Amino acid sequence: MTSNTKAYRASIFHLLDDPRYKKQAHEFIDDGLLVVCDGKVVSVGPAAAALAALPPGTEVTQFDDGIITPGFFDLHNHFPQLSTVAVYGEQLLGWLNAIIPEEEVYKIPEVATSRAKIFLKEYLRAGTTTMVTYGSWAKESVDALFSEAERLNMRLVAGKVMANRNMPAGITTTDPESDYEDSAELISRWHGRGRLAYAVTPRFAISSTPEDLHSAGRLMRENPTVYMQTHLSENPDEVKYTLDLFPGHKSYLDVYDHFGLVGDRSIFGHCIHLVDEDFARVKESGAVLCPNPPSNMFLGSGLFKFQKAKDYSVRLALGTDFGAGNTFSMLNSMENSYKMAQLDGYSLSPFEAFYFSTLGGARALSMDDKLGNFAAGKEADFVVMDTCCTPFISWRMEHAKTPLEKLFVLMMLGDDRAIQRTYVFGELVHNRDA
């Protein structure tokens, strides 16, 4: 420990394992101390002993009503939907027709830059420190997003949307090579730079020709450490249209599989209408499923099968799918996950919900050696949740005795108001009370 050492005193909560399979998978320390140095976790433990071990003069910040937890992961959202969130009245395909033309404006660097600042700031206000994001079709949108994330030293995985059919002119290409070339250029500029990583991003099978999906597969083969994100089995009309466009495939997942897009770097958004065979293939490949309950409720897309995901023990992490999801907040996504699971006969515990938004997210990105909980040496991305963030939540908390009760109240009643502070690599990047 050096003079850069800082300590944070509050309740501390993190996951050590997947609570779906392990009974005691979390640690909750009522009066804890998180010690951080040079952007990394030094230790976490009960405050009484840890305070005595600190170097003399170490700055200790205390949060009397706080619960410190790892920064949230949002594994699916859309930057160029900042200006179209909350569009009324449609399900997926009609809604896309309504909102997609607006994505064109993100090709203008000044527009993309100013909006990237708003977008990432809102996520930090909501306690999200790592996310996987769709840019627009224009590579300028992704340059703007990565530049701002780099300035904030924030972990970001993002990619330019690949699309070459069934999209309005202005956000698609007629040149079959351009999606490949623009993506390759962005990979060489951004992937692995600081805390940034690239995701090859075919929007969905409907908006790509077989040649375009082939290009996506080629990018994955040529760049084995990049991620791949796309939409999968979100809505019944979408599934049907996909199988009309790609006849002869046994399922929607099988279309992506044919082009080499199903592997352990693949993140599939939604996955509501999967069949058993798909779950088995996802398990075998190591791919990640990412339900986005705020979006799935908003668009009426259906209910993600949490029980099946558990039965097949597939990797699972949550997203918001902002701007079909009408929130930046993973607490809201956890709340909607709970309600969605209830409708399908599954009681999602707060430990599971927080797991899917922290350590589960890190595991989904194979970043759990660096992030997801407070093991010594991990990167210090964390949030302070305020259990007294509104007069009523404060009053309700007095009736919550156990960690489970407290976390459940926060996830059912809380949102960005409950995020008192957000830290990225040990630095304060959001202070609600400033």
Ligand code: GUN
């Ligand atoms: N499928 C293809 N594009 C989109 C999108 O932008 N949002 C959602 N929710 N689904 C999609």
Ligand code: ZN
């Ligand atoms: Zn989406």
